[in-house]
Amino acid sequence: MEEGRNSDEKKTALCGRSLTAASQDGGGRMSAVPLAQGKVEGGKVYSGDGVLGYLEMLEAQAHELGLKQEEKEQQEKKLNRLKAKVQELRTRRDELRAKVELQEKRLLDKEGVVTDPARPSAQTVLEWKVKSIKAMLQVFYLTGISGKLTKQGICFCISTAYEGTYLDSYYVDLLIKPEVKIQRHSVPIFIPLEQIAKKYLQTDIRRFLSVLSDHLNAYVGRRHQADQLEEHFSDRIEGTLQRNSLCNLLVFNYTVSSDSKTFPFNVRLLYRDLCCSLPTEAIISCTPGTLSLLAKVAAAHSNTFRQMALHKAFDSIINAKESQD
Amino acid sequence: MDSSVYQVYEDEIQLLKEEIKLLSEKYEDIKQESTFFSDEEVRMSAKLFQREFLRECKGHTPPLDLKAELESLERDLSFLEKFTGIQITSHSKKTLEKTVNRTVRKHRLSGNCQSLPFCLEFQLLEVQNKEKVSAAISDLSIIVESGLCSELSKFVSSTEERGSLLMFFRSFSSYAEWCKHRRCTFLHFKAKYPNIVILPEGQEGDHIILRNSQLPGFELMIVWKMHINEEGTTTPVLDLLPKVPEQVGEQKKAAIDNAPTCFRSMLLLFGIETAIENLIQAFSLEK
Numbered sequence: 001m002e003e004g005r006n007s008d009e010k011k012t013a014l015c016g017r018s019l020t021a022a023s024q025d026g027g028g029r030m031s032a033v034p035l036a037q038g039k040v041e042g043g044k045v046y047s048g049d050g051v052l053g054y055l056e057m058l059e060a061q062a063h064e065l066g067l068k069q070e071e072k073e074q075q076e077k078k079l080n081r082l083k084a085k086v087q088e089l090r091t092r093r094d095e096l097r098a099k100v101e102l103q104e105k106r107l108l109d110k111e112g113v114v115t116d117p118a119r120p121s122a123q124t125v126l127e128w129k130v131k132s133i134k135a136m137l138q139v140f141y142l143t144g145i146s147g148k149l150t151k152q153g154i155c156f157c158i159s160t161a162y163e164g165t166y167l168d169s170y171y172v173d174l175l176i177k178p179e180v181k182i183q184r185h186s187v188p189i190f191i192p193l194e195q196i197a198k199k200y201l202q203t204d205i206r207r208f209l210s211v212l213s214d215h216l217n218a219y220v221g222r223r224h225q226a227d228q229l230e231e232h233f234s235d236r237i238e239g240t241l242q243r244n245s246l247c248n249l250l251v252f253n254y255t256v257s258s259d260s261k262t263f264p265f266n267v268r269l270l271y272r273d274l275c276c277s278l279p280t281e282a283i284i285s286c287t288p289g290t291l292s293l294l295a296k297v298a299a300a301h302s303n304t305f306r307q308m309a310l311h312k313a314f315d316s317i318i319n320a321k322e323s324q325d
Numbered sequence: 326m327d328s329s330v331y332q333v334y335e336d337e338i339q340l341l342k343e344e345i346k347l348l349s350e351k352y353e354d355i356k357q358e359s360t361f362f363s364d365e366e367v368r369m370s371a372k373l374f375q376r377e378f379l380r381e382c383k384g385h386t387p388p389l390d391l392k393a394e395l396e397s398l399e400r401d402l403s404f405l406e407k408f409t410g411i412q413i414t415s416h417s418k419k420t421l422e423k424t425v426n427r428t429v430r431k432h433r434l435s436g437n438c439q440s441l442p443f444c445l446e447f448q449l450l451e452v453q454n455k456e457k458v459s460a461a462i463s464d465l466s467i468i469v470e471s472g473l474c475s476e477l478s479k480f481v482s483s484t485e486e487r488g489s490l491l492m493f494f495r496s497f498s499s500y501a502e503w504c505k506h507r508r509c510t511f512l513h514f515k516a517k518y519p520n521i522v523i524l525p526e527g528q529e530g531d532h533i534i535l536r537n538s539q540l541p542g543f544e545l546m547i548v549w550k551m552h553i554n555e556e557g558t559t560t561p562v563l564d565l566l567p568k569v570p571e572q573v574g575e576q577k578k579a580a581i582d583n584a585p586t587c588f589r590s591m592l593l594l595f596g597i598e599t600a601i602e603n604l605i606q607a608f609s610l611e612k
Binding site: 078079082083085086089090092093096097099100103104107120122123125126127128129130131132133134135136137139140142143144145146147148149154159160161163164165166205206210213217276 | 330331334335337338341342344345348349351352355356357359360362366367369370371373374377391392394395397398399400401402404405408409411413416418432434449459460461462463465487488489490491492494495498499556
């Protein structure tokens, strides 16, 4: 019974303590209603039992203070670690900067080869040569045909580009014994790879790759032009640009204005030569009845589409129109 | 203390780490680009490395076999040079700009394509976005032998304008192959008919002259030019230019005037070699 009462009082005393603690942190304000039984003295509420309760309260306070202290110390430690790390990295960064600046200065002074004063190790020399040859192999990538010898043959890489922008590259893995055969490839199915292989692979591998490269570059070029048109002129095109996977048939609509009236034009571009990235036919159709008025314009536009790259042709058509209006 | 205080330091740490990475890559790049070891030094180092490597192999797992890697790369390079006919005699590059996503390098390249020399300079911009690296050429400058046809210089300037490095290589390769074919053909006929065929400009010239000792003053000139259009397609264009002395009769003159047309039809029907062969035979039998 005694204990029970004590524990009850402890509980209330504890509640009182926590409340007190809260109110102390909050600026020493006291709750209006005393929740703990017992005396209130100096802002501290303790049970009627007096000393024991007081001691318990103190213990709890000390414990909390200890926790807070620990937390503060941890935070400070972390902060100090971070500061130290920043300092270390700053120093390393400054050292590197100085090294690079020295390198650049020496290059300007001597204009050419900079030899390491210490005699380079065999490993350093070989590493340099390996990097140097890898760089040359990268240049071959820029020429359009590169590759790597494999155990059973050669794996060729055909790179494609539209003017100065390099686009996708395609792989053809060849076996050379007992006869030349394509083991694996990443050429899309709408490129007539089998036809080209049948014609050239056995007799002239170089010609095979050259013809394949023509097809791939033309396809990628047509696709790039269509992408550029969509990217830069989507607001001038009515609806969307329609295309097939080989990108040799493109259809889209745009408007032509004349005498403050607008006429819808439909363009159908056919690229019959699969190795060419310019259309062989540019068929322009308008709403029936208006063709006679706009025949000249349509013919001019058709010519432009056949002679220039799609996005450049469209750009010139738009700008010509604007200068007329 | 709230986390924003840490965030400031952590952000700076991240930035510094990136900067350090870039600076070390730049240092390595400059070191690579400004060092040079001769083939002899490389050979000696390979031998030394081989010895050290064998010693280390006896113990535990072998370290990266640099010599084997070097040999494999050299085989690949040598194969590509033979296969494509493109030989690179010198290559230097300089890193102009390097950030986390972008690298700009200036390349200087010289070599020959089927023994036709070329010299290039360009800037290569590489941008890393997600997993792909995209590359673009700018400031392309090309030098080829100026003695070659004027169409070649037109092709070269239009290629420079557009930065079409890839197309340059493909087209120049095919142009060079045609030139090689022309050279071989001329030499073949010179060897087969040494008394009739003359190469006034040597094997690199663009024409040959046929002379028959029994027909003084009478000459046939076969001109073989290479046309290269702006798209880079090479087309051989052959023509026949007869030279007749003044005292030739009317009949003969008519036949001779007809010759160029006949020659062109023969070219279309039989191809270059057969057409020239037929022409030389007809000419050598002429009295």
